[in-house]
Amino acid sequence: MKVLVAAKRVVDPNVRVRVKADHSNVEIEHSKMSLNPFDENAIEEAVRLKEKGLVTEIVALSIGTIKSEETLRTALARGCDRAILVESNENYEPLNIAKIFAHIAKEEKPDLILLGKQAIDDDANQMAQMLAGKLNLPQVTCASSLDVNGNSIRVVREIDAGNETLEINLPAVISADLVLNEPRFIKLPQLMMAKKKPIEKKLAADLGLDLSAHSRLISVTDGEVKKQCKFLTNLNDVVNVIKANGV
Amino acid sequence: MKVLIIALARNNQINPNLANVLTAAHKISSVCDVLVLGAADLSKVTSYSGITSIYHAANLTSNDLLASNLTESLANIAKGYTHVLMASDSAGKDLLPRVAGFLDMGQISDVLAISSPNIFKKPMYAGNIIAEVESFDEIKFLTIRTICFDAVASSGNAAVVNKELLVDTDNKIQFVSEKLSVIETVGLASAKRIVSGGRSLGSKESFDEVIGGFAVKIGAAIGASKAAVEAGYANNDCQVGQTGKIVAPELYIAVGVSGAVQHIAGMKDSKKVLAINNDPNAQIFEYADYGYVGDLFEVIPEIMRGL
Ligand SMILES: Cc1cc2nc3c(=O)[nH]c(=O)nc-3n(C[C@H](O)[C@H](O)[C@H](O)COP(=O)(O)OP(=O)(O)OC[C@H]3O[C@@H](n4cnc5c(N)ncnc54)[C@H](O)[C@@H]3O)c2cc1C
Numbered sequence: 175m176k177v178l179v180a181a182k183r184v185v186d187p188n189v190r191v192r193v194k195a196d197h198s199n200v201e202i203e204h205s206k207m208s209l210n211p212f213d214e215n216a217i218e219e220a221v222r223l224k225e226k227g228l229v230t231e232i233v234a235l236s237i238g239t240i241k242s243e244e245t246l247r248t249a250l251a252r253g254c255d256r257a258i259l260v261e262s263n264e265n266y267e268p269l270n271i272a273k274i275f276a277h278i279a280k281e282e283k284p285d286l287i288l289l290g291k292q293a294i295d296d297d298a299n300q301m302a303q304m305l306a307g308k309l310n311l312p313q314v315t316c317a318s319s320l321d322v323n324g325n326s327i328r329v330v331r332e333i334d335a336g337n338e339t340l341e342i343n344l345p346a347v348i349s350a351d352l353v354l355n356e357p358r359f360i361k362l363p364q365l366m367m368a369k370k371k372p373i374e375k376k377l378a379a380d381l382g383l384d385l386s387a388h389s390r391l392i393s394v395t396d397g398e399v400k401k402q403c404k405f406l407t408n409l410n411d412v413v414n415v416i417k418a419n420g421v
Numbered sequence: 422m423k424v425l426i427i428a429l430a431r432n433n434q435i436n437p438n439l440a441n442v443l444t445a446a447h448k449i450s451s452v453c454d455v456l457v458l459g460a461a462d463l464s465k466v467t468s469y470s471g472i473t474s475i476y477h478a479a480n481l482t483s484n485d486l487l488a489s490n491l492t493e494s495l496a497n498i499a500k501g502y503t504h505v506l507m508a509s510d511s512a513g514k515d516l517l518p519r520v521a522g523f524l525d526m527g528q529i530s531d532v533l534a535i536s537s538p539n540i541f542k543k544p545m546y547a548g549n550i551i552a553e554v555e556s557f558d559e560i561k562f563l564t565i566r567t568i569c570f571d572a573v574a575s576s577g578n579a580a581v582v583n584k585e586l587l588v589d590t591d592n593k594i595q596f597v598s599e600k601l602s603v604i605e606t607v608g609l610a611s612a613k614r615i616v617s618g619g620r621s622l623g624s625k626e627s628f629d630e631v632i633g634g635f636a637v638k639i640g641a642a643i644g645a646s647k648a649a650v651e652a653g654y655a656n657n658d659c660q661v662g663q664t665g666k667i668v669a670p671e672l673y674i675a676v677g678v679s680g681a682v683q684h685i686a687g688m689k690d691s692k693k694v695l696a697i698n699n700d701p702n703a704q705i706f707e708y709a710d711y712g713y714v715g716d717l718f719e720v721i722p723e724i725m726r727g728l
């Protein structure tokens with residue numbers, strides 16, 4: 175089984191992003207960047223399946239600026255076999271990312287496309303679903319466990335009220351929840367090995383796709399709501415706060 | 422302008438957050454249809470104000486209700502509307518982007534304000550940033566963050582029209598089973614009070630005893646940080662935050678939770694926040710109305726005795 179995984183370059187989850195002075199966008203120029211955490215889960219799962227002998231090849235795909243090469247190196251160090259960078263300076267919305275993914279998927283013909291459930295910058299949680307819709311493939315989003323049985327996978331999916339178990343036939347699109355697995359720590363030898371693995375580069379503009387914008391970012395504002403905390407020193411006052419809420 | 426709201430039934434019930442989605446819909450148009458998928462008791466839904474027609478496709482199995490099987494028929498129905506809305510819950514997030522992508526249209530997730538029929542506000546970066554975006558699509562597909570919109574009044578009397586829906590079950594995917602959480606029956610998303618516990622609880626037993634006991638005592642739902650979920654102290658469906666549930670109770674009590682941005686993302690719209698933590702510099706206090714510095718294992722039993 176061949177797996178195509180996603181590797182999006184995003185602002186590190188521990189970085190607090192700031193709004194630009196003109197509110198046109200966020201300031202990320204000098205921020206620490208990372209592989210999207212959910213993509214780490216997707217990649218980890220693919221690597222585990224490969225270690226079990228169920229997967230023959232893992233191809234990582236990133237769409238972004240030339241700097242995403244660094245993100246793909248991380249994906250390769252995590253155990254992907256080769257990588258594809260579709261280069262563009264555009265900040266594409268999930269629909270256009272899905273178009274590019276669909277294009278590459280038609281070339282690569284993976285049995286399984288394993289993505290993160292959401293990118294932690296746009297928090298859209300859309301791409302896997304759009305891709306599956308475009309390719310007319312079955313989808314499972316927010317997967318918390320995968321059990322491969324020949325040509326089908328039994329997937330547990332996290333839902334608001336608990337979870338559901340689905341049986342999905344390959345080829346398929348699955349998006350990973352954070353609880354899917356605990357991504358391993360990468361060691362130096364793996365980072366060294368990753369340098370030797372191939373990264374194929376393509377320009378988004380050369381793919382012959384209509385990547386025109388379906389939406390426009392008008393402005394951004396700070397969404398933080400800090401409060402003035404009243405510190406209580408007497409537990410009776412704490413009890414009264416709770417009672418004041420109708421308890 | 423013509424809005425369609427899609428709601429999926431689960432266990433013969435429709436999530437009451439439909440009443441909040443309706444408020445969002447009314448900011449766009451007064452013509453607003455609701456399409457209910459799956460067998461459900463609609464007595465409550467018919468009373469919601471401002472519904473033009475309710476279409477009910479009752480004859481659908483759990484298998485039919487999977488996003489993969491519904492896409493094509495919903496895409497065809499969507500073509501009759503300018504806006505298609507779903508709550509931003511696990512069903513909406515799964516289904517709506519797929520239908521939009523199938524039609525080669527974009528989608529806006531977690532809409533928290535509607536500036537005009539084509540301009541919307543949505544969170545980014547775990548809610549640290551609010552973006553205002555304009556959609557150019559012919560049909561606007563929106564998932565609605567329901568805590569940001571009040572529920573409509575219950576003075577309506579909409580008629581229910583039965584609808585046949587052709588489902589594409591080519592057996593590429595099959596529903597096997599579902600496991601519904603006991604805790605969720607208290608309804609985290611709609612709870613008036615929530616007690617949330619973090620990694621500091623140390624074990625599932627302590628979590629159940631301290632957080633569970635406290636929650637029962639004050640009639641609260643149970644929440645948890647991701648660290649508590651990862652450690653196995655609480656179920657995944659209790660998680661509050663960027664990747665968990667977005668809640669806005671009257672009172673949110675954070676017990677031994679540090680207040681990481683990803684956690685704050687899920688609870689910052691709570692009316693009142695009370696934080697209990699033994700570290701006076703814990704970040705959670707920056708987002709709390711009331712704070713108490715102390716060891717939770719001493720503080721919580723003491724509070725419970727005082728109630
Ligand atoms: C992509 C991504 C998504 C994430 N999504 C979420 C999410 O949805 N929800 C979420 O919660 N987290 C999420 N996280 C994780 C988040 O960054 C934090 O790691 C997590 O919230 C920390 O949980 P915690 O506060 O329980 O643990 P800790 O950070 O370990 O904090 C424990 C707190 O308990 C206090 N404490 C310890 N002992 C006691 C005691 N005896 N009495 C009182 N106080 C005590 C400590 O002072 C400390 O403040 C996400 C992270 C990433 C990278």
Ligand SMILES: Nc1ncnc2c1ncn2[C@@H]1O[C@H](COP(=O)(O)O)[C@@H](O)[C@H]1O
Pocket residue numbers: 180181182183210212213235236237238268271288289290291292293294296297298299300301302
């Ligand atoms: N530019 C990108 N490059 C590679 N993968 C991406 C990109 N954007 C999104 N993805 C994948 O799609 C998932 C969902 O993204 P989103 O819908 O933007 O929240 C992410 O977790 C990634 O796995």
